[in-house]
Amino acid sequence: MSSYRPLHEGWTLSSRDLAELPASVPGCVHTDLLAAGVIEDPYLDGNEHRLAWIGRTEWTYRTVFAWSPDQDERTDLVCEGLDTVATIILNGVRVGATANQHRSYRFPVRHLLRDGGNELIVRFGSVYDYAGVQRAALGERPGAYDEPYQFVRKMACNFGWDWGPTLVTAGIWRPIGLAGWSGARLAEVRPLAHADGTVDVHVRVERTTEEPLTLTATIGGITTEHRLEGRAAVVSLRVPEPELWWPRGYGGQPRYDLTVRLSGGDEWHGKIGFRSVELERDAFRLKVNGVPVFVRGVNWIPDDCFPARITRPRLAGRFGQATAAGVNLLRVWGGGLYESEDFYDLADELGLLVWQDFPFACAAYPEEEPFRSEVTAEARQHVARLAGHPSLVLWCGNNENLEGHADWGWQDELAGRSWGAGFYHDLLPSIVAELDPGRPYWPGSPYSGAPGLPPNDPASGTVHIWDVWNREDYTRYAAYRPRFVAEFGFQGPPAYATLRRASSDEPLTPDSGHQKAIDGQGKLLRGLGRHLPEPRTFDDWHYYTQLNQARAMAFGIERFRSLMPYCMGTIVWQLNDCWPVTSWSAVDGDGRRKPLWYALRHAYADRLLTVQDGELALVNDTAEPWSGELHLARRGLAGEPLAKEVVAVHAAPRSVIRVVLPESVAVPDDPARELFTARLGAIRTTRCYAEDTATAFPPAAYDAHAEREPGGYRVTVTAVSVLRELAIFPDRLDPAATVDDQLVTLLPGESAVFHVGTAQELDTSALTGFPVLRCLNEAVRP
Template sequence: MRAAPRAQVPEEIAGRSVPATVPGCVHTDLLDAGLIPDPYLDDNELALAWIGRTDWVYQTTFVHRAGDDERVDLVCAGLDTVATLTLNGVEVGRTANMHRGYRFDVRQLLRDGNNDLVVTFDSAYRYAEAQQERLGDRPNAYPEPFHFIRKMACNFGWDWGPTVVTAGIWQEIGLHAWSTARLATVRPLATLDGRDGRVEVHVEVERVADVPLTVRAAVAGARAEVVVPAGQRTAVLTLTVREPALWWPRGYGEQARHPIEVTVHAPDGDTVDSWSHRIGFRSVRLDTTPDEHGTPFALSVNDVPVFVRGVNWIPDDAFPTRITRARLAERFDQAVAANVNLLRVWGGGRYESADFYDLADERGLLVQQDFLFACAAYPEEEPFGTEVAAEAAEQVTRLAPYPSLVLWTGNNENIWGWHDWDWQPALAGRTWGRGYYLDVLPRIVGELDPTRPYWPGSPWSGTEAIHPDDPAHGTTHIWDVWNTDDYTRYREYVPRFVAEFGYQAPPAYATLRRALSDEPLAHDSPGMAHHQKAAGGDGKLQRGLDAHLPAPADFDDWHYLTQLNQARAIQLGVEHFRSHRDVCAGTIVWQLNDCWPVTSWSAVDGDGRRKPLWYALRHAYADRLLTVQPRDGGLALVAVNETAEAWTATAAVTRFTLTGEPRAKTSVDLDVPAYSSVVLALPADLARPEDARREVLVAEAGGTAERALWFFAEDREVDWPAAAWDATVEPVDGGQRVRVTARTVLRDLTLFADRLDPAATVDRALVTLLPGESTTFTVRPSGPLDTAALTARPVLRCVNDIRRS
């Protein structure tokens, strides 16, 4: 790999060839060669902006031996993005779409022996800016031309991501030799017919011989066969499987999958091609029938309503080829452990890898897949109209076998943007993507995969006659909380479905220390400022602190409190929305993951470390949730049950002083049917404190695992005693156990073991104890940690250890 001749590049790179890893990209190749610094560290990103404005040449020589094959194709699964391919000095083809594959017949160009393949990548910037100039500018959320090229939009930077405009062979490339015919596409559409499974296998063949072909399909003991006459290319085979084991979302049943195999045979019976996969039998239904509350957005799988406990997913690395199956499995396990049941693949990233969807199938995680349009007005003129249709058809076909995929969405926030972001005057009648979302994409999904619902946008209210972000209709995004309002405003919404809402916090301390060389580290030190990409982000963090928490005395306080405030905000929102499950059918928190070390809305940071938000999400998304909510001028105890069994228990509700003395108490019987909730008004003597600054309401059903707290005042106003505790540390298999016994109330006690060992993990966080109560933290470090450091600030923290002036 090398920079193109006459490219303006640093002296040490000009004229130099660098070993290329395929799949890979320019950035990772230069990084592996030691020619650039890590773009994720400090502000190195800025010094590397030239890479995206440079043309790059990939070249290889390979040996080919001619055989009897009638056809030899050069198959490119993914090229990023504007590529010209030349084989033995002859141009083979040109591409301009990262999101689809290409295949070129090169048999006549191949030599017996050495062959030279050159792939030249033009600057994505130059291509996009030329299209922008040709078609006329269109508004977007950032000053980058990402909407004028079919490429991963967040490569151009986002309010959580770096600007690293990549180029390279980002998926597999190679030769495919074949004769007679091949399976061009196989599209199995699995549904349920009563208790039986039904699979329509749609097959498209490509031919070099005009002869009859026999196509066979087999799954779970069922078989079918069809002859494709000479001159024809398509066939449909229908198989019925009697009462198969079903695929269910996690928490609802097993994730049964069945191998399916499709073969195509020449007239002499020889198998000329085959295809295999695993499919799952399940039905998906989206209920949008208007009711007394508006328009619902309620997902059912196998005729069982599923309350969505979701998270938004962004690319886990700005350089996709660094995302391994093992890394995805770790992230999926973190999602499952946080009681998540759906991942929404956001429209500014990519259609994810086969490993992604296979792992989702395996773990029972539902997937909502956006088509790749985000936060911009997209042109519909050529070449984009044709490219979008081809890309969508390829991806709908590719992802059809995966039972975890339950919903296609047309775009992220673009219809909303057209309504509310002052786009219309700037567009002056030019195309902006409406035709994609309301015509092209629903038509492709309807033709190629009618087994899954399609929704034109996120947010979207179900019709153009209603504002796209109306909370009473369809899906809504709630961003006024982060941008302008306090997070208690979540309680003013009773939406049908919340597809995005989020709150920021910095990453783990160890992540910051790896990524930044700032000395001293401060919330506004240069590296911290560079790794805060949200407009006015630090001011918004400060606004949240001022509204709720004591003033931080130093960076350690600021780091803890901002992470705590993020957790508090999302926990409040999720519990509120779940408490209205009779109206609201799901929430998708922004966001699960990060693509680099950054202050963002994520629950898991760019180094894979869990932020306090992750622990709050695990609690708020629990199968059984007990929560205290304001209702009708008082307080109510709400019990939410997302299991198949009724939840019966006795809940004890007590108003305590912060010194642990009971002031009022009651008990209530819980009888919560499967997949439902109950709301129980609390007596006035419990809901009204004698001294709001010194009391807390505690509700428990089955111990502290199902405990709900209600404080009557904000932490900054509470009369907190100076934190006091006793702590012991003992070794356990694979780590250390820290036992903390409270001598005073301890508010949101959290142990940050990564401050002592970057590899250390902790099993719990955000634990509130009354005097005399105890809790344990199990720490799993790379080696024993210092006992004294493990049980003192800044490692072991709570709100009421903040040093007051």
């Protein structure tokens, strides 16, 4: 029998200048110092900069635990996550040293344990000191930031990013404990499932005896036994007529319980799903169970700078926000982590596909020792750990390093030094081919499919589009005809309540809160362009820049979806934030949905109407045909039809059809005083012929009233005039309040009902007035 005892109690934290204080394990130095009142919240005001000393300090974690001799032959100290440069000391004896946040470690310690009290110390050195030694030995390597993240195997974005703070952590960030066993233990179970119902269970054991062992595997009521005389085996089982696992929107997500037992009592339990996945490389088209999948994706960054705070309920909430917005894929970005078991289990459960970058991002990485061995060990561990998850559909070698080497001037700086190519083109694909051969591998993103091709060519492979936001107006997306867009984004500030919490400024201004992007504030304002008015107040700035972010991303998504099946995926930068910041996210650092989230829900809907190049594209990403009468109209701003057309349409399942717009509705008599509508069934799109700033909208006139309903308020807005981009921001009244819809355009006589969720009593006049209720053509602005 095996046993496990967590060692999570009684820890203290200290440094040369700080006496012992209570510590939480799992956790990190920053959260321990915060809990003890030594530091202020690193996420608020300018505290980030005042806390830089933490990452340059040596820290000591210490606990004393009782132990008594037992019947186990072996006892191991299991460290699932040490961040990062650690020395482990048990009862005064150095057990081991580590320098990789991405790995777990197991040390035999039974010979060091004492009957009674035992002292365990984990001492963390400064990662800056460690990285400096490696840099001096191996030579400088270029990167996107003046931080040494490429010289230590640690979450890169801890060192700061254009959306994240520089909060360099240390600590026991994943569980730690004692594992006892006798005879033999299951060191690794790696199930490889196939769409025909076969599962090949690869098993490695550690053993103290050479006696034959019995290995038993059970799934779906089927059991098989294997006589194991060595240290590895493959046990194969077959479930007849298995139910296949599908991405959300394509079918169900059945999973099967798999149990592996070793004689002596050690057991492993997991859930697997039967499905196939393949990548058509030239087109970069993912197929699951032989069916092409248009990827409606979002990029995922670590949801907190301090990952021990990320719980399963928190992940479930964030995944729920993703699925409610129509998302079917999460790309785990390469500047973060291999995520927790909860992350991939939830993705399996919800049918969310996962694209997993190996953790390399935006820098040239040395391939020499000690890094080659560290990368080999971490990759083997996590490829084996994640092989059984049906949601995982792609391993990717890195983020933007191939582009950096080709296009960012790195080659001159490197002067022939290694930069990671051997990892991305040799080491990592060989590990995937050995341990997870049924899952595609892609060397990096962006990447065009061969080392000699320009990495960021839209015509093949994956592309990252960043001229929009950095230099170009968002209408530039219309000039692209990409195969697959793995990154594109546009900034907007967080929700008002999030910004209010993050900044103590009175009053708030556009420069309150956090902005990490180079010239980010300037780009936000220039990005408004001709699309929206120039802000006069903070309230204007907040609404207009949030709205512009939503419009920019909807414009790009609709463009790329209209190109299906030539283009087969978009992955928006980004779903989430790790702290309260102005960024590219749809959900801000406090978990509040920005207007972009509502725009994503519309642009990622199963069925979409979008005007493209003088045509109306009908995007039908469902398994059923979409047929009916398409109603097209050119209208005056009072809503009256100036021209109408009706077209019979039929869009086959998983297809896009284009309808050429008749001239009567395509060409306005007066662009400033007309708009276009298209409706098919319950789905409608509204488009102005001119930019909003050049459209002669009448002053907004409407009737709005709010009434209590279970769980909050029902707000009904009836338009007397046209109302452009109507939105309610209830978090201005109650930080916990939510609203079910935003950015609605109403024609005169139409009504919209908004459901505001809150446990508080709200002032109904405030709920239906400025600045909580906004639209672009407001009659009066304070």
